[in-house]
Amino acid sequence: MMERWNDGMLGSWKVGMIVILLSIIPSFHHSLAAQDTVPPGYGTLRRDDVVMRMTTGTIEVQILPLDEQVIRLLAPDTYRSLTRLVQSKTLEIKDAAQRGGTDHPTLVMVTFLGVVPQARFNPEDLNITSRGRLFRPVGIVPLSPTWSSYQLDARQQAAAIYLFEPGISVREELTVSYQGLSSEAWNRSLRLLDQERARVKARAQLEAKPDSGGL
16 A cells, blocks of 8 residues: 555656646746857947948938847947837836737847938838738837937937847848838848857856966
8 A cells, every 4th residue: 555655656757747847948948048149248339330221212210229139249249238228118118018919029229311301101011020920009109209200410420229029030031121121231231240249258268267377
């Protein structure tokens, strides 16, 4: 009887452990994905080195993914500035994400720049294609007071943080489209980011090595 009881208890314990492990795996996988990037503070790229641009003739559109795998490769002051910007809009981003039906949105900074006086722009017309899938914005958090006017004077700009559903890969080719125009400028940015990623890892490893000098 005792052996049967022990076998039964052991079986229940195994089942319980499997259930616990299955519940941990998703969060553990998400944690690993979040850590799959380079350390901050070692990048040297400028924002203009990687931002995507397209022009309609009246409006210039600038697109910058705010993924950590991208912005950590920018110069430290630029990285800190963008990080603080996102943090300052945490509540608005959370609210927009909830309204858009996603818990972990992909964040992209979009800036519209007026080329001619009284240039009009339509924020909803901007889309991103990644891995063959078209992503439309599920939320927009304005950063400029001029955003709601949908109109800009020459050299005036309006910026916002766009929220997209998860699935956009900043480590692969992207196509940005706006009002019938499309840009694959990210392909050039990818090469610069890959080169800088290797340099950043080398700088971090070099700094992490202990001083081998003698006393």
